[in-house]
Amino acid sequence: MLNTRARVSKATVRRIxxxxxxxxxxxxxxxxxxxxxxxxxIIHIPSATIRRDFSSxxxxxxxxxxxxxDTLVDEFGKLLEVQDAENILLVGCGGLGAALIENxxxxxxxxxxTMAFDIDSAKIGTEIGGVPVYDFRELAMRxxxxxxxxxxxxxxxxxxxxxxxxxxxxxxxxxxFAPQPVVCLPTTTIRYIDLTSELQSLLFTAHHQQLAx
Amino acid sequence: MLNTRARVSKATVRRIxxxxxxxxxxxxxxxxxxxxxxxxxIIHIPSATIRRDFSSxxxxxxxxxxxxxDTLVDEFGKLLEVQDAENILLVGCGGLGAALIENxxxxxxxxxxTMAFDIDSAKIGTEIGGVPVYDFRELAMRxxxxxxxxxxxxxxxxxxxxxxxxxxxxxxxxxxFAPQPVVCLPTTTIRYIDLTSELQSLLFTAHHQQLAx
DNA sequence: AAATGTTTGTTAATCCATTCACATAGTAGC
DNA sequence: GCTACTATGTGAATGGATTAACAAACATTT
Ligand SMILES: NC(=O)c1ccc[n+]([C@@H]2O[C@H](COP(=O)([O-])OP(=O)(O)OC[C@H]3O[C@@H](n4cnc5c(N)ncnc54)[C@H](O)[C@@H]3O)[C@@H](O)[C@H]2O)c1
Ligand SMILES: NC(=O)c1ccc[n+]([C@@H]2O[C@H](COP(=O)([O-])OP(=O)(O)OC[C@H]3O[C@@H](n4cnc5c(N)ncnc54)[C@H](O)[C@@H]3O)[C@@H](O)[C@H]2O)c1
Numbered sequence: 001m002l003n004t005r006a007r008v009s010k011a012t013v014r015r016i017x018x019x020x021x022x023x024x025x026x027x028x029x030x031x032x033x034x035x036x037x038x039x040x041x042i043i044h045i046p047s048a049t050i051r052r053d054f055s056s057x058x059x060x061x062x063x064x065x066x067x068x069x070d071t072l073v074d075e076f077g078k079l080l081e082v083q084d085a086e087n088i089l090l091v092g093c094g095g096l097g098a099a100l101i102e103n104x105x106x107x108x109x110x111x112x113x114t115m116a117f118d119i120d121s122a123k124i125g126t127e128i129g130g131v132p133v134y135d136f137r138e139l140a141m142r143x144x145x146x147x148x149x150x151x152x153x154x155x156x157x158x159x160x161x162x163x164x165x166x167x168x169x170x171x172x173x174x175x176x177f178a179p180q181p182v183v184c185l186p187t188t189t190i191r192y193i194d195l196t197s198e199l200q201s202l203l204f205t206a207h208h209q210q211l212a213x
Numbered sequence: 214m215l216n217t218r219a220r221v222s223k224a225t226v227r228r229i230x231x232x233x234x235x236x237x238x239x240x241x242x243x244x245x246x247x248x249x250x251x252x253x254x255i256i257h258i259p260s261a262t263i264r265r266d267f268s269s270x271x272x273x274x275x276x277x278x279x280x281x282x283d284t285l286v287d288e289f290g291k292l293l294e295v296q297d298a299e300n301i302l303l304v305g306c307g308g309l310g311a312a313l314i315e316n317x318x319x320x321x322x323x324x325x326x327t328m329a330f331d332i333d334s335a336k337i338g339t340e341i342g343g344v345p346v347y348d349f350r351e352l353a354m355r356x357x358x359x360x361x362x363x364x365x366x367x368x369x370x371x372x373x374x375x376x377x378x379x380x381x382x383x384x385x386x387x388x389x390f391a392p393q394p395v396v397c398l399p400t401t402t403i404r405y406i407d408l409t410s411e412l413q414s415l416l417f418t419a420h421h422q423q424l425a426x
Numbered sequence: 427a428a429a430t431g432t433t434t435g436t437t438a439a440t441c442c443a444t445t446c447a448c449a450t451a452g453t454a455g456c
Numbered sequence: 457g458c459t460a461c462t463a464t465g466t467g468a469a470t471g472g473a474t475t476a477a478c479a480a481a482c483a484t485t486t
């Protein structure tokens with residue numbers, strides 16, 4: 001079972017999806033068996049890191065053999081709970097929000113944006129890629145109790161009003177593209193994706209530290 | 214000068230844009246002076262980390278006083294080279310690519326997407342938010358020599374062809390949304406933004422480790 | 427200009443993650 | 457079954473980043 005109550009490090013958690021995607025691809029290619037050394041070449045993560053990460057979920061491999069691809073797909077699938085669908089709401093149907101809805105994590109059938117909200121009356125009542133857009137003021141009325149996850153794509157200035165409203169209806173996981181940091185409940189897990197900062201720090205690295213080893 | 218050749222850590226580099234944004238906002242609010250303790254409350258980074266980061270760019274502050282906001286805006290602006298515009302090309306004008314072009318880092322006048330490329334004939338020859346969309350096969354012909362930076366928003370499957378083409382015309386900094394890892398030249402700085410992985414690892418954290426301290 | 431209070435910059439301590447390296451446990455071939 | 461390989465899982469070593477804590481430096485007040 002995967003309940004080895006060994007603590008899973010934050011760095012490991014960020015890599016689980018990469019492992020899952022890679023072993024899924026291998027499985028689709030009909031590969032039955034994989035060594036950490038070979039996997040390392042595919043995903044560009046050192047083999048020692050892979051083995052340590054894997055070992056924090058139990059003894060998934062066999063000495064002298066490697067890992068069974070099917071076992072890995074199974075175990076990481078369980079970790080990511082891909083068997084039961086995660087229903088997600090999205091707030092802010094601008095350029096970015098609409099793109100996310102259109103795509104709707106198509107490659108991952110367990111991730112579903114099922115409804116969206118905006119305050120722009122031109123957007124309210126429409127559908128984007130089959131997903132209905134509701135008035136954000138009707139949030140409490142429209143949301144179904146199975147939704148615990150939200151994606152925010154509103155301007156930074158609107159974020160301080162949006163987050164408490166989401167927490168008020170029971171959302172406890174938030175992915176946001178608005179970089180404005182916000183205080184949220186201790187039970188809320190929030191992650192910021194700050195596109196401008198990513199680009200700026202990339203450029204800093206490229207310009208200042210072109211000492212590629 | 215800011216050429217204290219003290220090594221700047223990777224973690225610090227990722228925070229420079231956050232510092233720059235925060236001190237810019239303070240400046241706009243007319244704030245002249247800021248202490249690390251106060252800045253910590255604003256951007257949710259411990260004050261000790263802030264002071265250590267700042268000190269890697271020289272002695273920016275004064276004991277018993279704090280930091281001059283104007284000085285900080287100046288110094289971080291120089292670090293991020295905001296005085297001269299960074300011209301950027303974008304490949305893949307799908308939902309995400311179009312959203313990025315429309316927005317065009319509006320808040321940062323030094324970051325400009327100046328041209329875009331696609332292989333879809335329905336898009337080639339059009340404009341998105343004033344930015345022309347060219348045929349990707351005309352990349353070498355269309356690109357101007359001032360462009361050293363690219364954003365990639367093509368499907369993962371197309372990425373292995375796109376990156377060598379970009380490197381061929383002198384691009385050395387790449388921000389990509391296609392998670393497929395690629396080998397690139399040692400002189401290329403590449404950063405991946407993997408939206409699906411971000412969401413999946415967020416959900417893992419929310420579901421498995423709701424031991425919010 | 428002396429006394430008091432404040433906040434930096436940095437040294438030392440700690441924490442977290444990566445990497446090395448190998449004993450152990452298994453595979454594969456005969 | 458025995459021998460020769462092979463690759464895992466993990467202690468131990470290293471490296472990187474954060475945090476604590478405080479002497480030194482400056483501001484401010486009187
Ligand atoms: N698109 C980019 O390239 C880019 C780059 C960097 C950062 N971002 C950030 O991503 C976020 C979204 O970007 P975008 O380009 O889609 O912006 P956008 O302006 O196109 O869309 C924002 C949408 O949010 C809606 N909105 C505003 N206030 C709202 C509220 N209180 N409740 C519900 N909806 C509300 C607006 O009506 C609009 O439809 C912003 O925070 C932006 O700073 C985007
Ligand atoms: N939008 C999302 O929510 C989302 C989520 C997760 C990951 N992603 C990733 O972001 C990337 C872009 O996503 P999207 O939703 O905009 O995809 P999209 O399919 O809407 O757009 C892709 C665009 O790239 C163009 N293209 C394809 N091959 C090309 C080539 N060789 N050269 C130039 N252009 C080419 C296509 O014509 C299309 O316009 C993809 O890699 C996707 O996996 C997006």
